Amino acid sequence: MFINRPQNFSYKNTIYSHGWYQLAPFSLDEDNWKLTYTFQNETSKKPVSADISETDKKIKIQFSDKRTSKKTQEKIKKCVKRIFRIDEDLTEFYQLIEEEKEFTWIKKLGAGRLLRSPNVYEDLVKTICTTNCSWALTKNMVTNLVQKLGEENNKGGKSFPTAEAMANVDVDFYKEEIRAGYRSEYFVELAESVAIGKVKPEEWSKTDLPTPELKKEMKKIKGVGNYAAENLLKLIGRYDGLALDSFLRSEFYKKHNNGKTCTDKKIEKFYERFGDWKGLVMWFDMSKRWLDEQKN
DNA sequence: GCGTCCAGGTCTACC
DNA sequence: GGTAGACCTGGACGC
Secondary structure (H helix, E strand, C coil): CEEECCCCCCHHHHHCCCHHHHCCCCEEECCCCEEEEEECCCCCCCCEEEEEEECCCEEEEEECCCCCCHHHHHHHHHHHHHHHCCCCCCHHHHHHHHCCHHHHHHHHCCCCCCCCCCCHHHHHHHHHHHCCCCHHHHHHHHHHHHHHHCCECCCCCECCCCHHHHHCCCHHHHHHHHCCHHHHHHHHHHHHHHHCCCCCHHHHHCCCCCHHHHHHHHHCCCCCCHHHHHHHHHHCCCCCCCCCCHHHHHHHHHHHCCCCCCCHHHHHHHHHHHHHHHHHHHHHHHHHHHHHHCCC
């Protein structure tokens, strides 16, 4: 199964856009540039693993189970499009940065798209796992969630757990098995709220709510503060927040402030001219060094 | 081996 | 609305 690649799209630089590709159920074979993901499957409950790779003009999806139904294949194709943001229109973003020499590399390298999960709920849980801890611990928590609560297929692939599966375990499980620490209570509350339909993260992608109001909605969820909400907004395609975290701040100090610390207001002022796209501009401005270090 | 620091922050109480 | 202090984990670091 194939998907057409959009203009200004780099398969590799989209995978490397941020750390999400390192989080289960994603796994990346860098020698063959094969991104594997195990998708939830509502119809049979048995998840489906798929290898994603690129050809000259297309993105290729290969299913580990050849008996995967056409209907499921089509659903997974839709998910892959979401993961790579195939249908996202970045024309305005590229036009905006074209006027600034410092940022023209983004378009040239086909960067600009942030890898994401097949659904908002997974991005939400993973974002909470990034708060107040090292990246190693984030990976550990997410791996535990997938290994201990995800469904397994006959190839050994495990999917990210559903809200229902996450709601079926208690706080002690999150503390002892997931090693989520103080986040454990947040996960129980969140999973229960999503499972009964009280909180609907998937609606966030479709709502017409202005960003500040949507951000307020997101921050009602325990464990979601300013950084987490703005990170989620970026993942659903709203880039008017910077999602400042310790990584972005320290990179900004090094690159634009002679290594000295400064206020968040100063950082915000620097990117103000990019309006609704400032969050995306800042992310790629700060992560250029990281992209340069990856295999290209 | 042990203690301390801190990392892709948030929450609550208090002012 | 702004701020201080508590909150879990685990790797890095110094001793």
